[in-house]
Amino acid sequence: MIRRVACLLLLAAVLAFNGCAARTIPAKNTNGLYGKFRAAYSSCNATGMKSTASLYYTSQGKGHRTTMTLWGDLTTPLRLDVRAGIGAYLAHIREDASGLTAFYPDQKTAYVHSSPSRGVKMLGLPFPFSLKDLAGLISGCYQSLIPEKYTSMTGTGEDGNLLFVFKNGPVSAITLTAEGIPTAITGRGEIPWNMELADYENDGSGKMLPGKITVFTGNGDKAILRVKSRNLSAERWPDGSMEMDLPEGTQTVRLDRNGYDQEIN
Secondary structure (H helix, E strand, C coil): CHHHHHHHHHHHHHHHHHHHHHHHCCCCCHHHHHHHHHHHHCCCCCCEEEEEEEEEEEECCEEEEEEEEEEEECCCCEEEEEECCCCCEEEEEEEECCEEEEEECCCCEEEEECCHHHHHHHHCCCCCCCHHHHHHHHHCCCHHHCCCCCCEEEECCCCCCEEEECCCCCEEEEEECCCCCEEEEEECCCCCEEEEEECCEECCCCCEECCEEEEEECCCCEEEEEEEEEEEECCCCCHHHHCCCCCCCCEEEECCCCCCEEEEC
16 A cells, blocks of 8 residues: 555656646747747848947956947948947947958057958957847847757746757857747857847837847856847948048058958058
8 A cells, every 4th residue: 555655646746747847848839939930030121220229348357338329231231330428439340241340549440350250259349249140139130140940949947938959050049938039049159158138129010129138258258238229221221321431540450360461541
């Protein structure tokens, strides 16, 4: 009798555990959920964009508060101006098909790299991806950050969210809500990073866009971007508005692997 009661208790415990585990992962087609996410966020609802945001980041134990304006075409070219709060401009950055150019007025120096993502890393900018990726995150089209297929999926135990894991590529995992809205993206590379997406708002077409983007990097840096304004357009920006003229006497430093070539404009 004692042995029978023990077996019944063990069976009840197993059933209870399985029931909890089943509730962790929603009873739905997870391929369909990931497909819904890809359908919504791998394409852009706009051609041009302009956004203003506040940016607070810590690097090497020091905190920095800045404001930024990002504008241009989601397929590039894109421009980014960074200011010290409401003070002086800290940097003017342009990304286009030829690469990344970052001009620092206080140094009277422009840094150039043919790879936007590599240039961002070498310059120590607070986001581990290109301006195109950042513009896509703000505008709700993450095509360069969304792998086509996932390797595995598991429940996170938090409000029915699901974690999709990828074996290869720059993105290692994405966490989605039951509605297919991304709440976190993890990346691999020279410096691993983790990004949290929050404070979503409807863009008017039904797509939910993040109002707060927080990035943690493997070297201990942290960046918090809060979107203040976001304007999306079906039109491209005029070519003239995307130019970044460098002042006379600006020193240009090329950061490509073939060496640090310097020249004076």
